[in-house]
Amino acid sequence: PVLSTVSLTVNGTARELELDLRTTLLDALREHLDLTGTKKGCDHGQCGACTVMVNGRRINSCLTLAVLHQGDEVTTIEGLGTPDDLHPMQDAFVRHDGYQCGYCTPGQIVSAVAVLDEVKAGIPSHVTADLATAPEASNVELRERMSGNICRCGAYSNIAEAMAEVAG
Numbered sequence: 001p002v003l004s005t006v007s008l009t010v011n012g013t014a015r016e017l018e019l020d021l022r023t024t025l026l027d028a029l030r031e032h033l034d035l036t037g038t039k040k041g042c043d044h045g046q047c048g049a050c051t052v053m054v055n056g057r058r059i060n061s062c063l064t065l066a067v068l069h070q071g072d073e074v075t076t077i078e079g080l081g082t083p084d085d086l087h088p089m090q091d092a093f094v095r096h097d098g099y100q101c102g103y104c105t106p107g108q109i110v111s112a113v114a115v116l117d118e119v120k121a122g123i124p125s126h127v128t129a130d131l132a133t134a135p136e137a138s139n140v141e142l143r144e145r146m147s148g149n150i151c152r153c154g155a156y157s158n159i160a161e162a163m164a165e166v167a168g
């Protein structure tokens with residue numbers, strides 16, 4: 001294999017990796033940095049289990065090569081909160097039962113955090129609603145924005161409730 005050095009920041013820590021050029025960002029995180037919170041569901045961009053943030057925007061980490069992320073800042077579920085100090089979105093997922101088996105949950109939560117950032121930044125979705133004044137419409141908007149994250153257990157309603165609570 002052709003190896004390349006990749007320097008990137010993961011959850012606030014500078015990391016340097018010697019990687020096969022064909023290594024996806026997902027495999028770099030899981031297999032080279034031992035950050036196994038990010039899950040591999042389909043490995044081809046269909047399920048959202050591998051969602052991470054790169055420079056503040058969510059992506060499917062299975063669809064991109066690690067070498068394309070020289071100098072980037074990557075945030076995984078491990079970078080959002082800890083068991084003793086949950087991120088507000090993690091806390092809301094727990095209280096609203098936003099999961100059943102839990103496999104999709106890290107991707108769901110990273111996506112949910114990024115979605116609320118997208119809303120704040122005014123990035124439009126196909127369905128746009130006023131989150132403060134139209135809770136029913138906002139639920140539809142949040143579901144639309146989360147449509148790339150599949151949950152086979154069907155926890156969608158509870159996920160939307162958790163997100164609506166954090167959105168305020």
Ligand code: FES
Nearest residue numbers: 041042043048062
């Ligand atoms: Fe990346 Fe399914 S594992 S979208």
